[in-house]
Amino acid sequence: MRCCRQKLTDFIVGHNEWAMLLSATLHWGEIFGGLAILLVVLYDIFQSVVLPRPAINKLATVRYLVRGLYWSWRWIGNRMSSIPRRERWLATYGPVGVLTIFVAWGAALVLAYGMIIDGVRDELRPVPQSFGTSLYFSASTLVPLSYGDFVPEGVPARLTTIAESATGVILAALAITLLFSLYQSFQRREELVVTLDAFAGAPPSGVQMLETASTHGMPEELIKTFDDWRQWAAAVLESHLAYPMLVFFRSSHDNEAWLNSFGAVMDAAVLVMSTVEDKSEGPAKLMYRVGNHLVEDLSWYFRRWTPRSDSPIIERFEFDEAWERLKKAGYRCKPADEAWPNFARFRSTYASPINGLARALVIIPAEWIGDRTYLPHLVGSSRRGRAGGGRRKPPTR
Numbered sequence: 001m002r003c004c005r006q007k008l009t010d011f012i013v014g015h016n017e018w019a020m021l022l023s024a025t026l027h028w029g030e031i032f033g034g035l036a037i038l039l040v041v042l043y044d045i046f047q048s049v050v051l052p053r054p055a056i057n058k059l060a061t062v063r064y065l066v067r068g069l070y071w072s073w074r075w076i077g078n079r080m081s082s083i084p085r086r087e088r089w090l091a092t093y094g095p096v097g098v099l100t101i102f103v104a105w106g107a108a109l110v111l112a113y114g115m116i117i118d119g120v121r122d123e124l125r126p127v128p129q130s131f132g133t134s135l136y137f138s139a140s141t142l143v144p145l146s147y148g149d150f151v152p153e154g155v156p157a158r159l160t161t162i163a164e165s166a167t168g169v170i171l172a173a174l175a176i177t178l179l180f181s182l183y184q185s186f187q188r189r190e191e192l193v194v195t196l197d198a199f200a201g202a203p204p205s206g207v208q209m210l211e212t213a214s215t216h217g218m219p220e221e222l223i224k225t226f227d228d229w230r231q232w233a234a235a236v237l238e239s240h241l242a243y244p245m246l247v248f249f250r251s252s253h254d255n256e257a258w259l260n261s262f263g264a265v266m267d268a269a270v271l272v273m274s275t276v277e278d279k280s281e282g283p284a285k286l287m288y289r290v291g292n293h294l295v296e297d298l299s300w301y302f303r304r305w306t307p308r309s310d311s312p313i314i315e316r317f318e319f320d321e322a323w324e325r326l327k328k329a330g331y332r333c334k335p336a337d338e339a340w341p342n343f344a345r346f347r348s349t350y351a352s353p354i355n356g357l358a359r360a361l362v363i364i365p366a367e368w369i370g371d372r373t374y375l376p377h378l379v380g381s382s383r384r385g386r387a388g389g390g391r392r393k394p395p396t397r
Contacts, residue, residue, distance in 0.1 A: 027119040034115030041108045042167075048101075049174045062104040066097055070248070074362055083364070087250070090362055094249035098182065101245070102175045106142065109171070113164040114138035123154025142168035178243070185239040186249050192232050193251055193261045199225060202255040203366035206267025207322045210276070214329040219280065222268075226283035229265045230290045236262075237294045244301060248361070260366040263354045266291045267347070267368055274342035275323060276331040288346065295350040298357065305360035306353035312344040313351040314368050319343060 044062075073093045080086040118134035121127055128134045128150065137150045141164045152158045199221070200209035213222040236258075240246045251257050269284035269291070299306040323336045333339070351368075358369055 029119075030115045031119035034112045034119065037108060037112035037115070041105055041112065045105060045171070045174065049178050062101050065104055066101065066245075069093075069097065069100060077362060084254070086362070087254075087364070091250040091252070094245060097248055098179065098245050102171070106171060109164070109167060110135060110139045110142055113142065113160065113167075116160050117157070120154065120156045120160065123152060123157035125151050125153055138164060141165050142171075144168055182243060182246060182249070185235075185243070185246055189232070189236055189239075189246075189258055190251055192228060193256055193258050194253060196225075196261050196264070197256070200261070200264050200268075202253075203257070203364060203369075204261050204264035205367040206264045206269075206271060207325055207367070209264060209268045210271060210326055210331070211329045214326075214331055219278070222278075223280045223283045225265070226269060226280060226287040229262070230283070230287045233262070233287070233290045233294045237290075237297060241297055241301060247298075247302070247357075250361075250363075255364055257358075257361075257363040257366075259354060259358050259361065259363055260369050262291065262294075263350075263358075263369040264366060266350055266354075270343060270346040271322065271326070274334075274346055275339040276326055276333050278331065292349055295353050299353040302357060302360070306356045309352035310348050311352065312347035313355055314347070316340060318368070 070093060073090065073096075077086045077090045080089060114131070114135040114137075117124070117138055118128065118131050121134060124137070128137065140147065141161055144165045152161045196204055196209075199212050200206070209225070210222070213219060265287065269287045272278050272281050272284040273288060299308070319340055320336055323333055323339065327333050354369060358365070363369075
């Protein structure tokens with residue numbers, strides 16, 4: 001009998017030792033797992049918000065979430081028959097996407113700190129009875145809205161609580177700072193987009209831009225436009241690669257899209273370089289070089305949407321129609337057969353990536369940008385009374 005009792009006692013003691021070892025292992029596993037998630041999220045926040053340069057792995061922890069959200073957003077928008085309603089819907093994605101990123105980061109931080117807290121839960125009073133309770137304490141500390149229902153007593157628990165509270169304050173400050181930076185960059189981008197309407201129409205056209213400059217005798221304004229848009233391209237290059245979510249912020253006016261305006265200015269520059277003899281050729285070349293730099297870097301980041309092609313996208317007869325319009329506007333034009341190969345070579349460097357990005361962003365089509373089978377401004381949705389913004393005939397196919 002005594003022997004049986006001793007065996008039972010040894011079994012219970014051994015079982016308790018194994019249970020304690022398993023419990024300690026689980027606690028350390030939670031701590032190391034939480035630290036791993038925490039380091040990944042903090043590194044991603046540093047790359048995406050703090051580091052002012054493009055990085056190929058930006059938004060690594062929420063990339064698939066943001067991508068999936070955008071495809072769903074676009075899928076819903078493409079099924080809206082009303083174009084104004086679709087534009088309003090798609091315009092909300094940029095701000096919603098930014099907020100989604102911070103919510104995802106916040107949730108990941110709550111999970112990471114919750115795992116660490118659960119690993120040291122014996123140092124809290126009262127001791128959390130479940131992982132859900134540890135998550136509750138983590139969330140109330142990150143916000144911070146702690147009600148004092150749990151008090152850290154051990155050093156690890158206190159350090160974890162202080163670190164999470166500081167992380168929450170820093171995350172809120174970064175969110176506010178980023179929103180101000182995004183909207184400042186957005187406003188700077190849109191200023192020239194709005195002013196280009198009077199010069200190039202709405203949606204904009206590079207051919208109409210040159211027509212307006214010649215018809216109204218404004219060669220200096222054309223040169224100034226190329227100079228202004230060269231600086232614009234450099235600014236967008238820096239801001240939109242540092243903060244790629246800016247690409248999804250749509251222009252706030254009807255028949256306007258920053259990508260269409262940029263493409264129209266690039267088309268005007270290429271027409272000056274290849275087709276017409278004008279003193280604005282120098283500024284046009286500079287605009288073309290900086291613009292190509294912007295296209296190359298956007299293609300590098302959004303490579304899934306920006307396929308490369310040696311085609312200028314437009315057909316020869318469309319170029320011939322543009323050549324005739326420029327001739328009637330008073331330009332001295334090079335022979336069409338001589339100008340077309342140069343025009344096609346210049347335009348092929350940027351046309352395919354811009355069109356690919358325009359289709360991915362479901363941007364309202366312009367004359368030579370995006371889906372040109374349907375032009376909203378030809379059926380009465382364009383704004384009336386804009387100088388240079390009259391109706392244009394679509395290319396006959």
